[in-house]
Amino acid sequence: MSNSTSTSPRGGSGDGADPAAAPDQSAPAPTAAATAPPPRPRLVGVDVARGLAVLGMFVIHVGLGWGLGADGANPLTDLVSGRAAALFAVLAGVSIALLSGGSAPVQGRAMGVALWRVVVRGLLVLPLGVGLTMLGTPVAVILAYYAAFFVLAVPLIDERWKVVAGTAAILAAAGPVVSFWLRSMIADGPLAGPAALVEAYDPMVALSGSGLLDLLVTGSYPALTWLPYVLAGLAVGRLDLTSLRVRAGLVATGTALAALGYGLSWVAMNPMGGRARLEAGYSAAAMADHGGYTSTAQAMAEGFSGTVPVNDWVWLLTALPHSGTPLELAGAGGVAIAVLGLCLLAEPVLRRVGYPLAAVGSLALTVYVGHVLLIWVAENGLWQGTPLQWVTDDLALTLLVGALGGATLWRLALGRGPLERPLHTVSSWAAKRIP
16 A cells, blocks of 8 residues: 555545544644644545445345345355455544544644544444344444444554554454453453453443443454454555555555455465364364354354354464454455455446445444344334334345435435434534543
8 A cells, every 4th residue: 555645635434424434524734723624525435335334234134135146045145244344344444534634634632622523422332332232133233342443543543554554463463362362261261250240240231231341352343353454444544545546555455465364264274274173173162152053164154253262273263254363354354445445446436326325335323223223123023014014024125225215315415314413413512622
């Protein structure tokens, strides 16, 4: 990727794009004053990439695309599993960067306001995520984890992109190893007692069954292994994303990272015998909290839900979806960066034909919350036998058409989404009043 610090015009990614998304503008050249940044062209490619991430979650959560395969299966599942959420996390980091000035970060009081806007948004999103988790749907809700990502990412909000990218690389290599060690100590070691104590007094555990320990170490998107995605996005957002050279560099860099991560994992699992070792050492007890798979082959086919078993360190050499290993972080993170680069390169075309997808991306928080609520309604049969039954009879089609059509109409008529607007207003108001 090009090391660009150009002060050429930069675009926002849409304030409603995710809980940390930047406003429909970007910052001027650095200044000590906390002046409002002038309007700039939107980076539609960022919105489109985020829209793809949301639709990718639809594939996993409601089976969008099921039956498209010749055998009746869903060919999209393997394509997006683990990668849609990774793209979502990378774009969260990009949005943090754009909110604070993009390739020419704001300074002084303006940077302080940007920092607190991110923190306040995280604090506002946390109860929303906990509330959605309390519904008990099959969806591993990511919003509460976002709050942790935001708070942990802001100390690097004013660092140069090389520093942020280097930190992301170090965490991607070390975080999964530390997670493996901590979880082994929690599962059967000296940390079992302290972990149980934390869980016992954690109010989020009492409310939703998922608390601080999950957010940081053991959950579906633990910060210890997912923060590298966000920091990678923060580093990318510090580049001049209007530059064709940078956009092409993102595609090349992302492709190389993906090839490295998935390629090294394939070598470790096959020619080097990693898979044979894991199959020979299969442990039902170790697999109990990681999908309950009855064989290593089944685990390899399905992937995990945030972390790998701790019975054998060779699991860290896999790149399975949602495994949180160094090689998966490189692979899925590389795909996310490449997809973003491709969307930015195609921006002249996508600005028109991709508008519905960009609209979904710009209203991603509303669409995400709405799809979880609709899944809850369908799971509980609340609309069965009513005039609204057709909505949940084919949930995948309803969500696809509703998201694309509804987001497009809302964006054209009203701008920011029904959740994005108050999030923007409250966080901006609060951030400007924090000393």
